[in-house]
Amino acid sequence: MNLEKLNLIPWLRDKVDPEKLHDYKIARVTAVNKDNFVLNNEKNEVFAELTGKFLFNVESSLDTPTVGDWVYAKYFDDDSFAVIHELLPRKSILKRKTSGKKIEFQLIAANVDTAFIMQSLDSNYNLQRLERYLAMIHEANICPVVLLSKSDLVSLEQLDEKIVAMHSAMPDVQVLPFSNLNGSGVDAIREHLVPGETFCLLGSSGVGKTTLLNKLLGENLFKTQAVREKDERGRHTTSRRHLIVLKNGAMVIDTPGMRELGNIGVESGLQETFSDIVELTNQCRFSNCTHLQEDGCAVLSAVEEGSISQKRYHNYIQMKKESAFNKRSFLERRRRGKNFARLYKSVQKDNIKTRK
Ligand SMILES: Nc1nc2c(ncn2[C@@H]2O[C@H](COP(=O)(O)OP(=O)(O)OP(=O)(O)O)[C@@H](O)[C@H]2O)c(=O)[nH]1
Ligand SMILES: [Mg+2]
Numbered sequence: 634m635n636l637e638k639l640n641l642i643p644w645l646r647d648k649v650d651p652e653k654l655h656d657y658k659i660a661r662v663t664a665v666n667k668d669n670f671v672l673n674n675e676k677n678e679v680f681a682e683l684t685g686k687f688l689f690n691v692e693s694s695l696d697t698p699t700v701g702d703w704v705y706a707k708y709f710d711d712d713s714f715a716v717i718h719e720l721l722p723r724k725s726i727l728k729r730k731t732s733g734k735k736i737e738f739q740l741i742a743a744n745v746d747t748a749f750i751m752q753s754l755d756s757n758y759n760l761q762r763l764e765r766y767l768a769m770i771h772e773a774n775i776c777p778v779v780l781l782s783k784s785d786l787v788s789l790e791q792l793d794e795k796i797v798a799m800h801s802a803m804p805d806v807q808v809l810p811f812s813n814l815n816g817s818g819v820d821a822i823r824e825h826l827v828p829g830e831t832f833c834l835l836g837s838s839g840v841g842k843t844t845l846l847n848k849l850l851g852e853n854l855f856k857t858q859a860v861r862e863k864d865e866r867g868r869h870t871t872s873r874r875h876l877i878v879l880k881n882g883a884m885v886i887d888t889p890g891m892r893e894l895g896n897i898g899v900e901s902g903l904q905e906t907f908s909d910i911v912e913l914t915n916q917c918r919f920s921n922c923t924h925l926q927e928d929g930c931a932v933l934s935a936v937e938e939g940s941i942s943q944k945r946y947h948n949y950i951q952m953k954k955e956s957a958f959n960k961r962s963f964l965e966r967r968r969r970g971k972n973f974a975r976l977y978k979s980v981q982k983d984n985i986k987t988r989k
């Protein structure tokens with residue numbers, strides 16, 4: 634099998650087990666449906682399921698395939714159907730907390746090189762939400778690029794104002810304004826889309842992710858829908874994540890808009906996203922300063938002086954608390970889950986023994 638033709642990233646090439654290639658083919662997960670997966674090998678896309686052994690070994694959602702994953706798979710019936718045996722190592726994994734009360738990871742995409750966080754320049758624009766995305770993306774060691782869509786709806790002055798605010802809050806992140814409507818700025822996005830790399834479109838419903846993808850493809854392959862007039866909210870038009878290969882060989886993952894973005898255990902992502910605040914913490918009087926009320930806290934004085942905005946400080950403290958709380962709950966749940974899995978497996982074994 635031709636690994637180059639598969640667009641298999643160089644990082645993975647020496648991690649492929651040559652022994653396994655006798656029995657399995659390598660394929661990439663391009664979509665996850667309710668009951669099955671879609672795989673792409675050199676030739677075409679086929680539906681696939683997990684083996685019983687794979688399912689048995691799953692301990693959390695982190696162990697299941699997601700869009701962008703590379704897998705060892707066996708093909709059947711003239712390559713019209715496949716079974717997934719094992720995941721290949723992941724170069725990166727984008728994950729968030731599932732929405733609602735349950736503390737579990739939801740996988741968004743694997744092996745992404747660059748994440749495009751899209752906000753539209755109408756009422757969707759929100760710096761605090763952007764910081765949440767950045768924490769998740771930095772935690773995964775993925776390069777973030779901010780796309781500001783619908784630039785046709787604002788004046789140049791309004792656009793400038795927003796870009797200045799963004800640069801001061803996130804000086805290291807590239808910000809690209811564009812319009813799907815009149816095409817301005819789209820070429821600058823195209824320049825990022827190098828062959829062989831994987832890109833992911835993230836952002837609220839209705840900001841124009843799928844419209845951009847259609848534009849990049851040069852045809853209206855995927856459904857888009859106007860936002861509701863009364864509150865300018867999107868209608869959740871894209872219902873599943875899928876990976877599309879562009880003509881030049883760059884790969885783009887489109888995702889459904891997210892209503893909320895909770896993070897679990899993103900300490901290093903927060904450090905990178907709030908590097909200005911983290912730098913200040915070295916100057917706090919107490920080494921175990923919580924930056925909430927202590928005397929001699931350098932962070933609190935910066936907020937008082939106004940060099941760190943109230944909103945940014947608040948968002949940092951809030952996300953730190955939330956991320957730590959979610960991590961503790963997740964680990965606790967997982968520990969209990971493991972005990973249960975162990976018990977279940979030993980009972981199974983006993984059953985098999987007694988049957989013999
Ligand atoms: N004015 C303007 N409208 C746009 C632009 N880009 C997209 N739209 C419109 O915004 C609406 C929503 O676009 P979609 O591409 O479906 O949004 P999405 O981000 O994919 O939304 P979900 O799939 O629900 O997550 C459509 O009516 C688009 O025509 C733009 O640059 N300018
Ligand atoms: Mg969409």
Ligand SMILES: [Zn+2]
Binds near residue numbers: 914
């Ligand atoms: Zn402090």
